[in-house]
Amino acid sequence: MITLEDWALIRRLVKDGVPKARIAERLGISRTTVMRAAASDSPPRYERRPSDSTSFTPYEKRVRDLLATTSDMPATVLAERVGWEGSITWFRENVRRVRAEVRPQDPADRLSWAAGDAAQCDLWFPPRKIPLEDGSRVLLPVLVITAAHSRYMTGRMIPTRKTEDLLLGSWELIQQFGRVPRRLIWDNEPGIGRGQRRAAGVTEFAGTLATKIVQLRPRDPESKGIVERRNGYFETSFMPGRSFASPADFNTQFTDWLTVANQRVVRTIKASPVDLIDVDRASMLPLPPVVLHLGWRNQVRLGRDYYVRVDTNDYSVSPTAIGRIVDVAADLERVRVRLGGRIIAEHERAWARGRTITDPAHVAEAAVLRHQFQQPRTLTAVDDGLGRDLADYDRAFGLDEASA
Structure with a gap:
């Protein structure tokens, strides 16, 4: 050569x-x-003839059989199963080649999003524990909704991932858009539903907004990739160097940061979300004209201990309502108890679990009622002119004659 x-x-x-x-x-x-x-139009180069047989060749059929049944089996496990004793690096290279030939392919299409058509919803769990009222520190979910066309981001931390809090948070974030996206895209979040079954209240929520809730099939992250990528963006751009005193402090900082983040140019659309949100909003549906009754709602007969439960926490109620039916309602911020439409108890909602929240005024009322109950009851004679001599009854029944 x-x-x-x-x-x-x-x-x-x-x-x-x-x-x-x-x-x-x-x-x-x-x-x-x-x-x-x-x-020749190109300089000469040496090309090694491919060999028909390598040290991996005797093991290849067995590797293919194992991958045909378990396509994600690690190369180290495969090496142990087939009795490979050579270089693990060389074995991995060949397994990578065989795995690509054996594994079923799941192509991902590139999606385009029309204005106003969809918003992608997800729960993001910031990798930092938030201090609560009882001194504990826990990881809390952040509900994030991103308009698919404009990439406009909204989000807030919520107490739980239960249906009541998910719908409350969704309604609050949708109001920030000022209009309703025609579709709300979720994965299989249990608080929204599983498969074709929606959680209680979700269908009514979607019907009131005239929108459609779409839950993706398992292992389909590409259809919700916009909001998924935002979660990683939050962790690398929002979280570093921050500390939080409470969930309310987190929401304040997050809201302020989103205002700035929505002004930054998104590379894929070559525009900032604030520049496109008006176009997105113009094609969305109007907000419903009726008031949405969302959140934690229940009717209970108030017991002697004059407390009602919301989620896992107990809240005191005026003991004057003991034995009567009261209406309990809670949103993301407040817990209210009504009797006949009149508020008889109101508390700030607790984010910690298993707490008892007591209003000192209710304790004082209970002490007064207890003292009154424990006082001995005295009967007083009342001369109302209706009294009658017992001898009249004896004469009426002839008892006085019998005794004579």
Whole structure:
């Protein structure tokens, strides 16, 4: 095989009109080699002939059989199963080649999003525990909704991932858009539903908004990739260097940061979300004209201990309502108890679990009622003119004559 310099020299001499036989004699090569070099448009290079057999060949069929039943089996496990004793690096390279041939393919289409058509919803769990009222620190979910066309982001931390809090949070974030996306895209979040079954209240929520809730099939992250990528963006751009005193502090900082983040240019759409949100909003549905009754709602008969439960926490109620039916309602911020439409108890909602929240005024009322109940009851005679002598009854029944 000739060198790159010989190939270049041959082509130059041929162009200069030097006979091929003289070139071959000068370089000490055959005339055939000179003719091939002159006819070639690229320099010569060495190509090793592929070998039909390698050290992996005796194990390949067994590896293919194992991958056909378990396509994600690790290479180290495969090496142990087939008895491989050579280089694990060489084995991994061959397993990677075989796995790509055996594994079923799941192509992901590139999606386009029309204005106003969809908003992607997800729960993001910030990798930092938030301090609560009882001194505990826990990881809390953040509900995030991103308009698919404009990439406009909204989000807020919520107490739980239960249906009541998911719908409350969704309604609050949708109001920030000022309009209703035609579709709300979720994965299989239990608080929204599983499969074709929606959680209680979700269908009514979607019907009131005139929107459609779409839950994706398992292992289909591409259809919700916009909001998924935002979760990673939050962790790398919002979280570093921040500390939070409470969930309310987190929401304040997050809301302020989103205002700035929505002004940044998104590379894929070459525009900032605030520049496109008006176009997105114009194609969305109007907000419903009716008030949405969302959140935690229940009717209970108030017991002697004058407490009602919301989620896992107990809240005190005026003991004057003991034994009567009261209406309990809670949103993301407040817990209210009504009797006949009149509020008889109101508390700030607790984010910690298993707490008892007591209003001192209710304890004082209970003490007064308990004292009154424990006082001895005295009967007083009342002369209302309706009293009657018992002898009249004796005469009426003839008892006085019998005794005589």
